[in-house]
Amino acid sequence: MEICPKCSTNTFVIRAGMIRGKVRYHCKTCDFHFTQEHSEKSIPQKQIHTTIKDIANIMGVSIATVSRALNNKSDISPKTRDAIQKLALELDYNPNLFAKGFQRGETKTIGVVIPNIKRPFFAGVLSGIQEIANEHGYRVMICQSNESYETEVTNIQGLLASHVDGLLISHSKETTRFNQIKNLFDKGLPMVHFDRICTEVDTPKIRQEDFEGAFQLVEHLIQQGYQRIAILAGPPELLISQKRKEGYIHALEKHGLAIQTEYILHGDFSKEFALASLDAWQQLPEPPDAIFAIHYLNAVEIIQYAKELGIEIPQKLGIVGFGDEYLAEIVEPALTVFHLFPQKVGEVAAALLFDVIANKEARQQKDVLVQGQLIIRKSSLKKG
The missing domain is CATH 1.10.260.40 (lambda repressor-like DNA-binding domains)
Structure with a gap:
């Protein structure tokens, strides 16, 4: 004073x-x-x-x-x-800036919910999202469900409390109820699904070649001379698990190979499940001579474990996986994969969300397909 x-x-x-x-x-x-x-x-x-x-x-x-x-x-x-x-x-x-934006009915912030930020696929998706958000002058709030439905619900509630202008979401493996998503969509919140999508709500969706990629991987194994092909599938309720399994079955049917239920195992994406599956298959009277893992990291884990068991790859066991990252290249032998281009997935998802934010009347279902690519490496080259 x-x-x-x-x-x-x-x-x-x-x-x-x-x-x-x-x-x-x-x-x-x-x-x-x-x-x-x-x-x-x-x-x-x-x-x-x-x-x-x-x-x-x-x-x-x-x-x-x-x-x-x-x-x-x-x-x-x-x-x-x-x-x-x-x-x-x-x-x-x-x-x-939040208060200013709130007065205008916007916060220049979008929310993202992903299952696991440690997975390179989602890290790549986030990189693509951030790049497009920067171009539009938006901030990004990132939440991880850690594969938990309850955490996913809490994440979404937190983003809503922050008044995000839109939501990008890939659901957890536990998520089978979508009432919260339905309510938000009905209230007009701009929203886009990617990777693990919800078919119960007519949101725009970024789809990947789950069926086609699985078909190409399994057909490649057949062309290399493998006849008893097993699939390490994910949780049966996940749409990506269903689509990749359908691609696996279609490839077998196209080439006249029998579908053997003992070669089809569903479970989580944990290392423990992958190794236990290989043990179970090896106990069969006719173990599989090739394995298709719908998550590439499980394929890498199986390669390492198979070598510990003295199983020659690819001569005695061919292995392929869905998805790609550096680890798949440096494992010995290098893993054959179907590459998903996660950065592109993130870019396309974010761009579509900003389209919906700019024109909320055009928020009805719109599917955008991001194409992948079969990359053949030594883990499946039985014929050299």
Whole structure:
């Protein structure tokens, strides 16, 4: 509090605006006006979040005046505007973009829910999403369900509390109920599904070549001379598991090979399940001579375990996997895969979401297919 230079009291000294770039004060005790340049000691210690109100209190002006100055409005004197902007810089003031956006009915933020951020596929998808979001001037809030339905629901609730403008989602392996998604879609929230999609809601969807990719992988094995081909499938309720299994069956049927139920195992994507499956198959009277894993990481794990068991790859056991990353290239022998181009998946998903945000009337179901590519490596080259 400033001391009045006339009566030497500060009991009733108040700020009374600005004059010639200086703070103007009024002492009510002696009815005296005086000016004082705001000194460093009059500026409070920098806070984590300096507000317009903080600046207004220091300058002795109204919040509206500070707002006009920070927005370079013409209905304020240049000296007052410059003084306010200088103080704002000293206090590290940053505008509350969320509050501004909320007033306009937008926050320039999108939410993303994925099952597992550690998986290279989803890391690649996030990279693509972030790139497109940057181009549109949006921020990205990322949540991980960790393959839990309850966590997925909590994630979505948190994103809604942050008033995201749209949602990109790939469901957890536990998710079989979609009431929350249905309600949000009915309320008009822009939303796009990718990878693990929901067919119960007419949201736009980014699809991959799950059926076609599986067909190409299995047909490649058949062309290499493998006859007893097993499939390490994922949870049966997942659409990607269903589609990739259908591609596997179609390839066998096309080439006249029998579909043997003992060669078809469903489970989670854990390493324990993959290794236990190989053990179970090896106990059969006629073990499979090739394995198609719908998740490439399980295929890598099987390669390593098979070598420990003394099984020659690819001579005695051919192995292929769905999806690709660096690990699939450096494992010995290198894994044959169907590459999904996750960065492209993320880019296409984000671009589609921004289309829906810009035109909410066009949010009806729209499927976009991101094509993959068969990459043949040594793990399946029986014929060389």
